[in-house]
Amino acid sequence: MSVRLCAALAASLAFLSACSSNPPSNPGDACSIFQEKDDWYAQAHRVHDRYGVPIDVALAIMAQESSFQEDAKPPMRWFLFIPLGRGSSSYGYAQATDESWDLYKQESGSFFSDRSDFGDALDFIGWYMSKTRQKNGIPYSDAYNQYLNYHEGWKGFSMGTYKSKDWLIGAAKQVSSRASAFRSQLLHCELY
Numbered sequence: 001m002s003v004r005l006c007a008a009l010a011a012s013l014a015f016l017s018a019c020s021s022n023p024p025s026n027p028g029d030a031c032s033i034f035q036e037k038d039d040w041y042a043q044a045h046r047v048h049d050r051y052g053v054p055i056d057v058a059l060a061i062m063a064q065e066s067s068f069q070e071d072a073k074p075p076m077r078w079f080l081f082i083p084l085g086r087g088s089s090s091y092g093y094a095q096a097t098d099e100s101w102d103l104y105k106q107e108s109g110s111f112f113s114d115r116s117d118f119g120d121a122l123d124f125i126g127w128y129m130s131k132t133r134q135k136n137g138i139p140y141s142d143a144y145n146q147y148l149n150y151h152e153g154w155k156g157f158s159m160g161t162y163k164s165k166d167w168l169i170g171a172a173k174q175v176s177s178r179a180s181a182f183r184s185q186l187l188h189c190e191l192y
Contacts, residue, residue: 023068030182031189043119051126056182057143058125060175061150065095070116093121143179147172
C-alpha cells in the first residue's frame with residue numbers, strides 16, 4: 001500500500017471519528033447538554049414546535065433509554081457461551097423498535113429518518129408522546145406515565161402491564177425526576 005493511500009485512509013478515519021456523536025459530558029444538566037451540543041438545542045425546539053411536547057420530558061425519556069448514545073441497543077443475551085441475540089430490535093438514541101420506527105416513518109418521519117440521528121430520534125419521541133396523549137389521554141407534562149406508555153406501548157399501558165414491574169416503575173420515577181430537574185435547569189440557564 002502506498003504512503004499516500006495510507007495517509008488518505010488515516011485522514012478519512014480521523015474525520016469519521018470526529019464526526020461521530022459522543023454523549024454529552026454532563027448528561028444530568030440540560031444547560032450543559034445544549035451548550036456542548038448547540039445543534040441539539042435547535043432540534044429540540046423544532047420538536048417542541050412541531051408537537052407541543054415539553055423539551056424536558058422528551059429529553060428525559062431519551063436520557064433513560066440510551067444515555068444519549070447514538071448507537072445504543074439492548075445487551076446481547078447468552079446461554080453459557082452461545083449468543084442468543086438481543087432482547088428486542090430497539091436501537092439508537094430513542095431505543096425505537098423496528099416496528100415502531102416503521103410506523104413513525106409512515107406517519108410522520110421521512111424515508112431518510114435515522115434512529116442514530118439526534119433530531120430524528122427526538123422527533124420520534126415527540127411523535128410517540130403525541131400518540132400517547134391521543135390514545136391514552138396522558139398529558140405531555142406527565143413524564144411518569146408518558147414513559148410507562150413509551151416502554152410498554154399504548155396497549156400494554158392500558159392493560160396495566162407495568163404494574164408488576166417494579167424496576168420499570170422505578171425507571172419511570174427516574175424519568176419524572178430527571179424531567180423536573182431538566183425543566184428547572186432550562187428555566188435558569190442562558191443558552192443564547
